[in-house]
Amino acid sequence: MRDVRPPAADGGEVDEDTVNDGAVARFHALRDAIRTAAAQVASAGRLDAVHAETLNDFSRRVPAAPQLVQNDAGEWVRRMHATGPSTDIALAAIASDATELFSGVRAAQLRACTGPNCPLFFLQDRPRRHWCSPGCGTRARAAAAYSRRTAGRRPTPAAG
Ligand SMILES: [Zn+2]
Known part of the structure; x- marks a missing residue:
């Protein structure tokens, strides 16, 4: 198996066992779901409920809550804090970004x-x-x- 190690949520290293074949399969499934949804939105201008539910399922796999944290300049900024396996956090973040893309005004701008x-x-x-x-x-x-x-x-x- 190829060495695929995303950074951990806290910026540290991820155990090699964290990204196993099952995780890679889930990343591929999410990639395929986003690609299918993008093609549908770009061509038909709307998204089928089955594709929306797939993205929702990936997005809600980890509980997440907004937190106030200080950045390097000492300013308070809003960050989402998620708990769970790092791969699920990464999948949920990607799916969450996709739901934002397919639900806002940018959906009408999406083209192949x-x-x-x-x-x-x-x-x-x-x-x-x-x-x-x-x-x-x-x-x-x-x-x-x-x-x-x-x-x-x-x-x-x-x-x-
Ligand atoms: Zn091109």
Whole structure:
């Protein structure tokens, strides 16, 4: 198994046994659930209840409560304090961020990148934005230009 060790909630090291194959499978399941939900929101503009429940299930696996803590500048800031296995805390934090994305005004901005073979999503902050990054935009424009240049040419004869 690959060495996958996220930092512990308190910033210390995690026991190697903490991230086992079961934890990796749960991370993959959450990743797949978020990807499916993102695709659905980006294309249909809404989320099915079954996907919402999957994210809710991951999100509520650990009890969490807001706490006031001082940062390095001595300012009081709000932080969530969660208890439980570190992997469950990480999964719950990721799922919680996803529920925020899929429930707010940003859900209406969520789009799938139209770049060639790009699996990513992005928030459309400008009406004419169609790509996740400038690199994807460049690849898409180059592919369109190549397609226009080769559209009128006869196909090359097959070898043999
Ligand atoms: Zn892209």
